[in-house]
Amino acid sequence: MPRADAARNRSLVIDAAAVELAERGIEVSIARIAARAGVAKGTVFNHFPTKEDLIAAIFADQLAALSATGEALLTQPDPERALLEFIIAGAELQAGDRSLCAATARDHPAVRAAADRLADIAERLTAQARQTGAIRPDITGRDIVLLLGAPAVVASPLAGARPDLWRRYLHLILDALRPETARPLPVAAPTSEDFTLASNIHGVGSP
Structure with a gap:
């Protein structure tokens, strides 16, 4: 051919x-x-x-596109706005794709590499926002990566009837990141070692 x-x-x-x-x-x-x-x-x-290779190629590309969005936002003069736009972009991606969470949880080298890059960019965006006091000081980039899928997951039982409901929970999350009413969190943020351990036990990819 x-x-x-x-x-x-x-x-x-x-x-x-x-x-x-x-x-x-x-x-x-x-x-x-x-x-x-x-x-x-x-x-x-x-x-x-394999089907796994096909899925990995698709979602590695999607994660790479989200990373590219985040990288461009690193030059945004307003760190709070940059992080907000990154979170919205990630939440929109997950809300529009029923399989993204499941696919990125698979331990495929292509997905893992793309997810690691995404985590690095998320940490840089988060660090900039922390430094300006725009978000609470105990939030990490890995917290942000995990939160990207939360609005879609929370709203999924009603997605058929209320396809935009996830936006309500997205803005609840955004409000919770702000420092004004922050209270100490009961456990520490996840680390890269936590994700590696989770991958070994359950096949969860490193975000």
Whole structure:
């Protein structure tokens, strides 16, 4: 097969899989993905030996896009606004994709590398906001990464009837990050070692 055709088929598969995963979740079949892409199942496996590899490619790309958004926001002159826009971007991504949390929890090297980069950028944005007093001083970048998925998870039981309900919980979270009424938290923030341990026990990827 000519290289251009192979590249086109790969792109078709990734685009189709991204839509199917977003709409139906991580259990969607390869047959359904292939049908949406207009290719044979064998073509999917030619590019991605396993379904895990296909999922990892899609979500590593999505995490990389979110990292790029965060990196651009590092130059924003208002650190509070920068962190807010980053959180909103991450929450919107997760709210629009039913399978993102499950996919990023898988221990695939491509997803892990993308998640580690995202965590680094989140920490830099969070540090800038902490330094200006815009957020409570005990919040870390890893707290922020975990909170990105919280609005969608909380609102998921009513997502069919109230697709924008997650925004309510997003703004509750944003208010909770502010220092004005902060009280001491009962346990410490998660560390990179915590995520490594969780990955070894449960297959949870490092955010």
